[in-house]
Amino acid sequence: MELLSLSGVSRQSIKQLISNDYLDFSRRYTLDSNTFTFLLENGTHVSLLANGILGINLASVDKHAKSIVLSCGIHGNETAPIEICSQLVTQILNQSLLSKHRILFIFGNIDAMNKGVRFIDENLNRLFVRTNAPVLLNTYEKVRADTIKHIVDSFFNGPQSEKIHYDLHTAIRPSKHEKFAVYPFLHGREYDLEQLAFLSACDVNTILLSQSPTGTFSYYSSFYHHAHSFTVELGKVKPFGENDMRNFSAVKKQLIALLSKEQVLLKHYNDCPITVFKVNQVINREHENFSLGFSENIANFTEFDKGDVLAIENGTPINATHNGEAIVFPNAEVAIGQRALLTVIPCEL
Numbered sequence: 001m002e003l004l005s006l007s008g009v010s011r012q013s014i015k016q017l018i019s020n021d022y023l024d025f026s027r028r029y030t031l032d033s034n035t036f037t038f039l040l041e042n043g044t045h046v047s048l049l050a051n052g053i054l055g056i057n058l059a060s061v062d063k064h065a066k067s068i069v070l071s072c073g074i075h076g077n078e079t080a081p082i083e084i085c086s087q088l089v090t091q092i093l094n095q096s097l098l099s100k101h102r103i104l105f106i107f108g109n110i111d112a113m114n115k116g117v118r119f120i121d122e123n124l125n126r127l128f129v130r131t132n133a134p135v136l137l138n139t140y141e142k143v144r145a146d147t148i149k150h151i152v153d154s155f156f157n158g159p160q161s162e163k164i165h166y167d168l169h170t171a172i173r174p175s176k177h178e179k180f181a182v183y184p185f186l187h188g189r190e191y192d193l194e195q196l197a198f199l200s201a202c203d204v205n206t207i208l209l210s211q212s213p214t215g216t217f218s219y220y221s222s223f224y225h226h227a228h229s230f231t232v233e234l235g236k237v238k239p240f241g242e243n244d245m246r247n248f249s250a251v252k253k254q255l256i257a258l259l260s261k262e263q264v265l266l267k268h269y270n271d272c273p274i275t276v277f278k279v280n281q282v283i284n285r286e287h288e289n290f291s292l293g294f295s296e297n298i299a300n301f302t303e304f305d306k307g308d309v310l311a312i313e314n315g316t317p318i319n320a321t322h323n324g325e326a327i328v329f330p331n332a333e334v335a336i337g338q339r340a341l342l343t344v345i346p347c348e349l
């Protein structure tokens with residue numbers, strides 16, 4: 001799907017296009033002017049800040065209002081989260097959902113969404129870094145990451161309030177824990193048990209504690225803005241229209257509660273059936289000659305024993321260091337220098 005220009009289209013028609021079908025609008029049209037804002041009858045301010053990036057603001061500042069970023073489509077073929085967010089936007093625009101909080105809805109990689117692929121030139125979810133290094137090649141994703149970072153920075157630098165970011169994904173392969181979340185490395189800050197109880201209410205009962213900085217979007221908002229941030233994996237990648245939305249009813253219900261209530265009522269963390277893992281190894285592909293030590297299509301969280309070969313790089317094996325060490329996100333085809341798999345081991349919080 002080629003993006004169409006909005007130049008020459010009246011403001012009223014743009015408002016109608018956005019309100020009729022926001023996902024379709026985002027996939028079809030490119031925003032030429034800087035921003036486009038309109039007001040709903042219930043007082044909600046809606047601002048289109050860039051292609052696929054929509055800000056929702058309250059009529060008046062409320063000291064309880066949280067600042068919530070819901071991102072999806074950072075990988076273009078991970079469609080279920082895009083459909084969930086698009087349904088939430090529709091409910092806000094048709095005023096069946098009144099948000100009590102500031103929200104930023106982000107469809108990450110619009111071009112990749114339109115082509116049904118993970119990315120166009122490079123993995124967008126490795127580009128959430130701040131650097132002064134000269135840009136050698138301005139890929140679609142580099143430009144998009146800059147736009148997203150800029151908008152997220154001004155959103156989180158707005159009114160001081162609780163900051164939350166759920167970056168919603170689906171995984172390439174099946175998983176022994178269908179829904180799970182990556183808790184970015186906190187540099188010594190405390191884990192937030194209420195956040196984990198919220199994720200549990202969303203049916204996300206497996207948490208991976210990252211142990212080092214990364215270039216992911218959730219790490220970016222966590223590190224630079226001290227937001228409660230997570231990469232949330234909601235199931236397996238499927239094309240648009242093929243997701244069984246019943247699998248996401250808990251997450252959708254909880255997101256609606258989060259947006260529409262001042263405070264969501266949650267179980268205590270100790271009463272949630274949460275399993276916690278910590279990252280044990282981050283195995284990067286450093287050479288052309290790199291292969292996995294197991295079949296490409298085994299499920300995430302498949303366990304290995306100490307000494308088992310997890311990958312072979314330039315003839316050198318990389319082994320599991322613990323019994324029960326499990327693999328997550330294996331992908332031998334990543335660009336050189338990027339993460340080819342994670343391994344995790346169970347831990348306590």
Ligand SMILES: O=C(O)CCC(=O)N[C@@H](CCC(=O)O)C(=O)O
Nearest residue numbers: 125169171172173182216231329
């Ligand atoms: O299924 C896969 O191999 C990839 C799924 C995915 O996109 N995962 C994220 C995780 C980000 C994080 O570690 O926080 C990614 O790889 O970008």
Ligand SMILES: [Zn+2]
Nearest residue numbers: 075078169170
């Ligand atoms: Zn993803």
